[in-house]
Amino acid sequence: MAITPPSQRIWWHKPIDRIEALWVGIALVWCLVLFFWMPYWHLFGKQNLSNESYKTSPAAFEAKVQAMVEKHKVRTETSGDIPVVAPPPGSDVYMLGRTWEWYPILELKKGQSYRLHLSSVDWQHGFSIQPVNINLQILPGYETVVTLTPTQTGEFGVVCNEYCGVGHHTMLGKIYVKE
């Protein structure tokens, strides 16, 4: 029994039951499929992270965001006068997380690629594009770069899905995607 010592002194040589061995074999094959699916998706899938990142500081990142906002601002929205920025396709685009907003609002073009830079200036935040459901962890002091190509048009919410204080539930942002 499992609560008593094995009855044999040497149990290692005891033959394994056929069904048990077969299951180990089947399970191992499935484990290998699961494993090799990941490199396969790196080669053939369209949703991968480059893991390109940099160490940065809140001030340095804010300066980059502000430079982009000044250059490509098209209008402001909401009572908070949040700028809407329409950067040219292929360019470096910035969004920063802070308590409690994703700043600024971006206006992108469908089918075009953008180098999206993300960072936080205070706590950790969760960058979550909805309803597309792309989720990234954003840390203060680190700049994440993702080459993003929207494949749908419309208005998308950016939710914060990492707890960031009592106003966490008010932390939202927005991305427009146009034809």
Next chain:
Amino acid sequence: MSDQADPPQGDQDEVPFMQKLLDNPFQLLALGLITPTIFYLIWGLAEVVGIPMAP
């Protein structure tokens, strides 16, 4: 459960290497500490330390 009778064992038979390993808690502890420390922790921290400064 096997159909065959269990292989005969004498008291003098050498205990196989793997069984000896599994019977030794401290070797297992060492393996259990070393493996994640190398593959997860040291490799992971090396990646973090290697992140360049933003241009």
Next chain:
Amino acid sequence: MADTLFRQCPRSGLFFHRTGESLMKAHAVFAVVFFLIGGIFGLLVMLTRMPSVHLLDAETFYMALSIHGTDILIFWIIFFEVAVLYFASSTLLRVRPAAPALGWLGFILMVVGSIMTTLTFLRGNSSVMFTSYVPMPAEPTFYLGLILFAVGALVGCFLFLATLVIAKREKTYDGSIPLVTFGALTACIIAILSILFGAVILIPTFLWSVGLIPEVDPLVYRTIWWGLGHSSQQINVSAQVAIWYAIAAIVFGATPMSEKVSRTAFLLYILFLQLASAHHLLVDPGIGSSWKVFNTSYAMYLAVLASMVHGLTVPGSIEVAQRRKGYTNGLFEWLRKAPWDNPVFSGMFLSLIIFGFLGGITGVIMGTEQINLIIHNTIFVPGHFHATVAVGTTLAFMAITYFLIPVLFQRELILPKLAKWQPYLFAGGMTMLVIFMLGAGTLGVPRRHWDVSFSDALMQYQYAGTAITMLGMAGLGGILAAVGGGAYVLIAVGSLVFGRRLDQNATLLASFGVPLKPGSYTLVRPERLGMTPAEAEGAVSHAAPGTFTLALVFLATFVVYFFINAKYLSSLWHMS
């Protein structure tokens, strides 16, 4: 020698050492206390996330969530696991526990630490969640409490190892330790690793909180902290699998199908399970994909292989034992005629099935590097770990509690009818909670979020109506599970206080760790365990075709659900 005082339980034949027994009881009682506290806060969290109730204000909600996470994931589980370590060493090996005075010291450290951390949460300035990600600060006593608790648990782990040494030296067993003790050893090794990782990051974070260190890097914190946060949950996996094997032996007299296969599977846990701490860092900046793929896959999913092996061998050994007793008709007579109204068995079997189908499958899928993009930080994540920890581990602990109340505490269970239904109630409620959390998470609903209708936000976003409905349904499941959890506490505590004494000396104080009267123990070291296997090992051969069929159903579910998620991933915006 005054140290070798044993009593034999007349109902199970198990032997309990005087001090080992007291340590077991004390740890188990505190486990249940923290289960109660953590559970109440869990219910409050769920009642707030139900859109139609939305009970607490935001600040209290995040405090409640922090308490729920820490008290359940750490305190309930680890207190119980240290009790399991004493059981698997002192009782199963019929040996005195090593250095009992140190054991009590460890226990006191755990009590002081857990109370300190919980009280710090209640002061309201440390609602940093179980994960306490820097740079968001908590009060120093939060970290200090965790450190004290961890040191206490570490003492318990080393005493377990020391007890193994004593048992070997005093030759209280022949050959190898029992498989259940081996599973407990696996849990113990993982616990030591977790605590060491925890020390490496929590001590600097504590020093940072008192101003002695200028900062703690958030990515370094996450990397090391998850070595604690995730590995600590792998202690549960090992402990619960050990309990599955124990219950299979206790209820059915089942013998492991193969010591070699089961122990090798535990070895795979020891080596690779902890690498999966990487699951939490898959969408973090700056860590390369080679590291992510290797670690998230537990080195090519070898630890998943181990779980799939246990998933076959535990019910397989039950099937073999049942077939020997004559339940040989068809594929499933052995299972149909199992003692479904015995909560020791039903709790264990539901734990195994739900852990595998809901917890295991979702865990592997969300731990796939790219698929994590659609799951990270959504409510899918707590959906997954409620299947593993709340059903898998907690239900296994509940099941063994029903065995321990008469055997260890020498009390008759009160409310036996309720006890019969309790595992179904808890598992049913939790399963409902889990399924709807997984569903809402698939629709992008975040975890740790007070209000997904974003009521007073500048910008707005509206979740699909289905997602909101699912949160409501999850809440109903949570309430059901809370009733089941409450029933467990009622039966467990009620039996200790009001249950009929099965032994003259089983006083109320004895229920809480004070040793029984001296007359209960003998100075004679017991010769052997008073339990016998279903039949002599290797006598008649029976295979386990029913279990194999169940395993194939499991595999098919796994494959289908994996590729559904891969398809979902492929519909996302392109990223490189």
